Amino acid sequence: MALLRKFHQLAEAQKALGEGGGDPFKVVVERVISPTEAVVNGRRTILAGTNNYLGLTFDPQCIEAALTAVREQGTGTTGSRMANGTFAGHMALERELADFFGRKSAVVFSTGYLANLGILSALTGPGDVILLDADCHASIYDGCRLSGAEVIRFRHNDVGDLDKRLRRLGDQTSKSLIIIEGIYSMLGDRAPVAEISALKREYGFYLLLDEAHSLGVLGKRGRGLAEEAGVEQRVDFIVGTFSKSLGGTGGFCVSNHPELELTRYISRPYIFTASPSPSVVASTRTALKILQERPDLRSRLWANAHRLYEQLQGIGLKLGPEVSPIVAARLSSKEEAIAFWMGLLECGVYVNLILPPAAPNGDSMLRCSVSGAHTTKQVDQICEAFSSVSGSVFTSREA
Numbered sequence: 337m338a339l340l341r342k343f344h345q346l347a348e349a350q351k352a353l354g355e356g357g358g359d360p361f362k363v364v365v366e367r368v369i370s371p372t373e374a375v376v377n378g379r380r381t382i383l384a385g386t387n388n389y390l391g392l393t394f395d396p397q398c399i400e401a402a403l404t405a406v407r408e409q410g411t412g413t414t415g416s417r418m419a420n421g422t423f424a425g426h427m428a429l430e431r432e433l434a435d436f437f438g439r440k441s442a443v444v445f446s447t448g449y450l451a452n453l454g455i456l457s458a459l460t461g462p463g464d465v466i467l468l469d470a471d472c473h474a475s476i477y478d479g480c481r482l483s484g485a486e487v488i489r490f491r492h493n494d495v496g497d498l499d500k501r502l503r504r505l506g507d508q509t510s511k512s513l514i515i516i517e518g519i520y521s522m523l524g525d526r527a528p529v530a531e532i533s534a535l536k537r538e539y540g541f542y543l544l545l546d547e548a549h550s551l552g553v554l555g556k557r558g559r560g561l562a563e564e565a566g567v568e569q570r571v572d573f574i575v576g577t578f579s580k581s582l583g584g585t586g587g588f589c590v591s592n593h594p595e596l597e598l599t600r601y602i603s604r605p606y607i608f609t610a611s612p613s614p615s616v617v618a619s620t621r622t623a624l625k626i627l628q629e630r631p632d633l634r635s636r637l638w639a640n641a642h643r644l645y646e647q648l649q650g651i652g653l654k655l656g657p658e659v660s661p662i663v664a665a666r667l668s669s670k671e672e673a674i675a676f677w678m679g680l681l682e683c684g685v686y687v688n689l690i691l692p693p694a695a696p697n698g699d700s701m702l703r704c705s706v707s708g709a710h711t712t713k714q715v716d717q718i719c720e721a722f723s724s725v726s727g728s729v730f731t732s733r734e735a
């Protein structure tokens with residue numbers, strides 16, 4: 337009985353959510369219409385929380401590539417990368433990723449989550465030190481745990497705090513790995529990568545940058561924040577995912593360090609799980625090509641990001657610190673966030689509801705992510721829904 341007791345509290349919390357008019361964590365996308373629309377709760381709904389930054393999930397070339405691969409290679413690899421699960425497609429994708437980033441090698445994982453687990457647990461272990469930004473994604477925290485390294489958190493985007501902690505480490509900094517993200521997944525702000533990477537000269541640490549939300553989004557060629565900031569050479573390892581701008585599933589790490597190739601022999605999240613299926617590898621390879629050939633997708637994404645951010649700011653919502661395809665509105669309580677989120681859904685707009693402890697600083701938030709595939713009209717409809725729901729939610733707060 338004691339074993340399952342901890343679920344009582346969770347069951348109560350889940351029941352309370354349901355009593356509010358439906359459990360927000362049980363949304364079912366009943367029918368997908370396009371990268372930006374679906375039927376949810378029987379209603380045609382604009383999707384504004386998908387990370388489908390370039391809208392490639394319905395790209396005809398990606399679909400064709402996936403269909404050909406599934407016909408020719410079957411539905412799955414039924415094996416791990418280290419056993420029977422490395423197909424020619426995985427090797428080709430790794431070469432193409434390495435070339436795209438201008439690095440010597442790339443390793444592909446089955447998800448972005450596993451990429452962080454796999455790389456962090458292989459690069460670091462007991463006796464090493466990881467310094468990570470406090471707002472890093474759960475996969476980074478979990479990777480740290482799996483590694484067994486000492487973990488030190490520094491305040492989000494606070495270079496002074498990082499510097500102080502590095503100084504305290506003394507000569508241990510040479511066996512330290514610093515982890516930051518290109519665009520942070522919750523507030524949509526960028527890491528100060530130029531300032532942080534400049535500290536390498538003094539302290540001699542290694543730097544890992546997770547470009548999950550910035551691949552295809554930042555940089556002239558879409559390589560991410562390091563490219564935008566002009567500091568790619570100072571970043572030792574870049575991790576990313578196929579599940580956002582590339583519209584698939586899977587993850588990767590690229591690097592010039594020859595040791596990256598050796599991680600294949602020790603990384604448990606690489607070795608002990610099935611490799612990405614041929615259709616996903618094929619659509620991802622095609623999406624990576626399109627990402628390079630179609631900078632207009634990125635320009636449309638940014639035009640939409642500006643439009644959404646500026647209009648939501650105009651309504652008076654408390655947003656993240658800078659314009660980005662992730663636009664997060666902070667609400668004053670969990671109850672207000674849930675009511676707002678449900679109101680938006682009733683208006684035919686889906687955004688991500690983020691409740692503590694998922695959001696930074698224990699905030700409750702509505703997290704939007706725009707796509708280059710949203711039309712201007714859809715962005716305006718999202719903003720109109722926010723405006724109309726904010727009227728009723730904030731009025732009830734004041735009443």
Ligand code: PMP
Nearest residue numbers: 447448449473475521548577579
């Ligand atoms: N890293 C970051 C920064 C993320 O935001 C995410 C997913 N939201 C991941 C890694 C994990 O990627 P995936 O969902 O493809 O496993």
